[in-house]
Amino acid sequence: VQLVESGGALVRPGGSLRLSCAASGFTFNHYWMHWVRQAPGKGLVWVSRINSDNFNINYADSVKGRFTVSRDNAKNTVYLQMNSLRPEDTAVYYCARDGGGLVPGLDYWGQGTLVTVSS
């Protein structure tokens, strides 16, 4: 199992960014996927989750209305579209697989991609 995030960058406040997470080594369309972020020197914060067929999606209040999660099962990739970015969105963003019925927990994680929101 491998998860590889990409797309992190330095962006101005109010700007947009799209993160990608490419998955391999498992049947991607069988699993929920999550995004988790970690501001520098701070703790983990859950951001969003998406079920296997794009129909069940949830967000943390802090990003609701600004971030959109989606997935392309044909490309084994999950995305996080981030709009109206704020300095407090600065963090390493991880994607993680939810092990589902067998292992309900975030059983595999990517290495993270850094998003910096600053003028």
Add this chain to the structure above:
Amino acid sequence: QSALTQPASVSGSPGQSITISCTGTSSDVGNYNLVSWYQQHPGKAPKLMIYEVSKRPSGVSNRFSGSKSGNTASLTISGLQAEDEADYYCYSYADTLEIFGGGTKLTVL
């Protein structure tokens, strides 16, 4: 969406046992047996150590154990080893969202 409450730090000597608590509410920890624990070393991605309150994924040492009573979950590490020094986070399902604890820094003296 307040974070679950964990102690900021705990410490113990090699060979000792420590317990990290994680207090939530009846809407998260108290209502679901979907509490998990993660270990994170500096600069690394988190690692799943416990799921469904007390189950260990394959490959995780049996020195790690979990439990829950009411709105509080706990992680116990027995026979502390130097490599256990890390940050630990609890995590709970809460219906339309999921919540992490604030994290606990474990120092092995």
